[in-house]
Amino acid sequence: MNTPEKPVPPVNSWTAPYWEAARKGKLIIQKCRDCQKYIFYPRMSCPFCFSDRIEWVQSSGRGTVYTYTIVRNNAPSAFLADMPYVVAVVRLEEGVQMMTNVVGCAPEEVHCDMPVEVIFEKLTEEITLPKFKPVKK
Numbered sequence: 717m718n719t720p721e722k723p724v725p726p727v728n729s730w731t732a733p734y735w736e737a738a739r740k741g742k743l744i745i746q747k748c749r750d751c752q753k754y755i756f757y758p759r760m761s762c763p764f765c766f767s768d769r770i771e772w773v774q775s776s777g778r779g780t781v782y783t784y785t786i787v788r789n790n791a792p793s794a795f796l797a798d799m800p801y802v803v804a805v806v807r808l809e810e811g812v813q814m815m816t817n818v819v820g821c822a823p824e825e826v827h828c829d830m831p832v833e834v835i836f837e838k839l840t841e842e843i844t845l846p847k848f849k850p851v852k853k
């Protein structure tokens with residue numbers, strides 16, 4: 717039986733810099749030049765003050781698990797081989813939150829407020845996904 721391929725995020729003009737940086741192993745997020753707030757996911761204008769003066773800045777790549785779930789069944793078929801896996805919302809040090817996966821530990825070890833840092837997992841030639849692993853003490 718052939719395993720279906722995983723869905724690939726769409727790339728457009730305002731997300732292209734994000735994916736290009738991820739390919740190079742860098743996590744970048746947007747920051748509004750007018751209200752100085754960090755923005756994630758990538759947008760064409762600031763969701764807080766509607767300014768279009770947005771710049772890309774490097775994230776520290778560190779954060780904590782805000783919330784998570786462990787997928788043990790009913791995963792989309794392309795993800796069956798990954799089960800069990802962790803889908804999490806990680807709050808970066810900059811304050812923005814990202815939906816992601818926590819990898820590099822047993823799913824049962826993941827907990828809220830757990831310190832994590834970014835790693836990169838190549839999905840296709842174009843798309844590399846930022847994921848997170850526990851910070852080792």
Ligand SMILES: [Zn+2]
Binds near residue numbers: 752764
């Ligand atoms: Zn703004």
